Amino acid sequence: MQDEAAPAKRRDPDHVEALARGLEVLGALADASHDDRRGRLTLTEVAAAVGLSRGTARRLLLTLRGRGFADTDGKRFWLTPKVLNFSNGxxxxxxxxxxxxxxxxxxxxxxxxxxxxxxxxxxxxxxxxxxxxxxxxxxxxxxxxxxxxxxxxxxxxxxxxxxxxxxxxxxxxxxxxxxxxxxxxxxxxxxxxxxxxxxxxxxxxxxxxxxxxxxxxxxxxxxxxxxxxxxxxxxxxxxxxxxxxxxxxxxxxxxxxxxxxxxxxx
Structure with a gap:
């Protein structure tokens, strides 16, 4: 699976690809709340949803967990109430x-x-x-x-x-x-x-x-x-x-x- 920035994004000096990927992961977890998965996705499901390798998706998910925006039981990942800070603002x-x-x-x-x-x-x-x-x-x-x-x-x-x-x-x-x-x-x-x-x-x-x-x-x-x-x-x-x-x-x-x-x- 390709895990690189699109050419148009590479030419944009104001584009931060790591941030964009992290936001896509947040979006994938949020989208999963609307179906029978109840907002809980495996690493493989997150990687497939955002078009990233499992390794990149794992690092992003663990970063989000470290910042308090996601949590895991070792198998699935989900959003935490901290994400409501954005919507409340x-x-x-x-x-x-x-x-x-x-x-x-x-x-x-x-x-x-x-x-x-x-x-x-x-x-x-x-x-x-x-x-x-x-x-x-x-x-x-x-x-x-x-x-x-x-x-x-x-x-x-x-x-x-x-x-x-x-x-x-x-x-x-x-x-x-x-x-x-x-x-x-x-x-x-x-x-x-x-x-x-x-x-x-x-x-x-x-x-x-x-x-x-x-x-x-x-x-x-x-x-x-x-x-x-x-x-x-x-x-x-x-x-x-x-x-x-x-x-x-x-x-x-x-x-x-x-x-x-x-x-x-x-």
Whole structure:
């Protein structure tokens, strides 16, 4: 297995390959938490996931263990709570504190639905805050969960604010995945939908991400009026027709979005 930096990276004087490899190992351990491995990987699995030799992967894992970011039972490796220092620092910078959490809880209670705040990261939406209602159907997404931006309500309110050139580049880099038979995957159709989202300042997803789930979102504005995040509500298709999202949930999201903007440090 090749264990060398790519030529483009070798030419970049600011690229530190050892750091990049270490971050890839952290990412592999984090990704493993989303499947039945429960975030615990063998040395061989880590090496295969990041494309490194077993020797290099072992040194990186033991370095992470020495710094307190990973642990092992001699067979498998996993992340420790120390990695939360990074996410806590990010969330604190956003200003997602007690005031924002209280607003989200109030909104969820008023609507009796799950509500989330998400930001765009590459081709995905990453959820940075979430309040769930406990129902059998409910999506089980934790803070830090990622979903394809093109077919999520939050993703569409964020993508709708990109310039035409920036959107073209984004679509070239992140072709929309067909999550369900209803997902918009045709670029022209998606652009038309984003035009509508831009004009109406809201997005509505009807079982494009998951059959049985509908969602809607509105933008959250930061300093200078720029869109920095999306505020979304998710509902069971069995409990809510699209009309309820348009007539009830979206107005509720719009009402509280300015309060969230004021409570955050964006």
């Amino acid at each position: 990010y969330l604190e910078r956003l200003g997602l504190g007690d005031a924002s959490a209280a607003l989200l809880r109030r909104l969820s209670e008023e609507m009796d639905e799950t509500v989330s705040i998400g930001v765009l990261d590459g081709g995905d939406v990453v959820y940075v805050a979430r309040v769930e209602v406990r129902r059998i159907y409910a999506e089980r997404l934790a803070v830090g969960a990622r979903l394809p931006a093109a077919c999520s309500a939050v993703g569409r309110v964020l993508l709708a604010r990109l310039s035409p050139d920036a959107l073209d580049r984004w679509l070239d880099a992140h072709p929309p995945p067909a999550m369900t038979p209803r997902t918009l995957v045709d670029p022209a159709a998606l652009r038309a939908e984003l035009d509508r989202v831009r004009a109406e300042e809201c997005a509505l997803i009807d079982e494009e991400m998951q059959i049985g789930i509908r969602s809607c979102a509105v933008p959250i504005l930061g300093r200078g009026g720029r869109v920095v995040a999306g505020l979304a509500a998710s509902v069971s298709s069995a409990r809510a027709e699209p009309a309820r999202l348009r007539d009830t949930l979206i107005p509720a999201l719009r009402k509280i979005s300015p309060e969230l903007s004021a409570s955050m440090d964006w």
